[in-house]
Amino acid sequence: MVIGRSWWVLVLFGVIAVAFGIISLVSPAATAVAMVWAFGVMAIAEGVISLFALISGNSRISRGWLALYALSSLAFGVLAVLNPLQMASVLLLLLAAWLLIAGVFRIALAIRIRKHIRGEWLIVLSGLLVIALAVLFVAFPLAGLATIAIWIGLGALLYGALQIWVGLKLRKFATRL
Numbered sequence: 001m002v003i004g005r006s007w008w009v010l011v012l013f014g015v016i017a018v019a020f021g022i023i024s025l026v027s028p029a030a031t032a033v034a035m036v037w038a039f040g041v042m043a044i045a046e047g048v049i050s051l052f053a054l055i056s057g058n059s060r061i062s063r064g065w066l067a068l069y070a071l072s073s074l075a076f077g078v079l080a081v082l083n084p085l086q087m088a089s090v091l092l093l094l095l096a097a098w099l100l101i102a103g104v105f106r107i108a109l110a111i112r113i114r115k116h117i118r119g120e121w122l123i124v125l126s127g128l129l130v131i132a133l134a135v136l137f138v139a140f141p142l143a144g145l146a147t148i149a150i151w152i153g154l155g156a157l158l159y160g161a162l163q164i165w166v167g168l169k170l171r172k173f174a175t176r177l
Contacts, residue, residue: 005174010167017160024153028146031153036088040080047073089141092148096137103131 024031050070053059059066080087106127110120137144 007167007170007174010163010170012167014160014163014165014167017156017163019160021153021155021157021160024149024156028149028153029142031149032088032145033084035149035152036080036084036091040077040084040087043073043077043080045077047071047077088145092137092141092144096134096144099130099134099137103127103129103134106130 047070050066050073053061054063054066054070057063061069076087104127107124110123110127113123114120
């Protein structure tokens with residue numbers, strides 16, 4: 001099996017993910033800032049590439065939309081690189097606004113469908129919990145950033161452990177070839 005020869009790549013990715021997960025759990029605020037900084041660098045790269053596409057005319061996207069995308073990518077990227085903590089807070093506030101809207105939508109949905117289902121109160125409860133999370137993010141933005149970084153860290157640990165496990169399983173196929 002060809003994929004068995006590359007088992008070590010999965011193990012390497014798993015080890016990197018586990019290391020990232022541990023760092024995220026040990027220093028969640030620094031992790032949140034680093035992630036926003038990395039998003040900023042990627043946004044700058046996207047903006048530059050989009051500007052080249054705009055100038056060269058080799059894009060199938062309208063020039064207006066491409067210019068808007070390029071400029072917004074560059075603006076976000078520069079702001080994120082220069083002040084990642086403040087941009088992280090802004091992104092958290094946008095997340096809080098979306099959560100607030102999502103919570104209200106869930107409650108409205110539960111009211112609309114209450115005659116057709118049982119347990120609509122669970123949908124209302126989930127809406128109230130989402131609204132509470134939005135309020136907490138607004139009231140305590142640094143704690144919100146740390147919480148998100150911790151959840152990302154836990155996800156990275158799980159992902160890394162699964163990658164290592166799959167890589168070691170595939171290693172058996174490599175020795176049979």
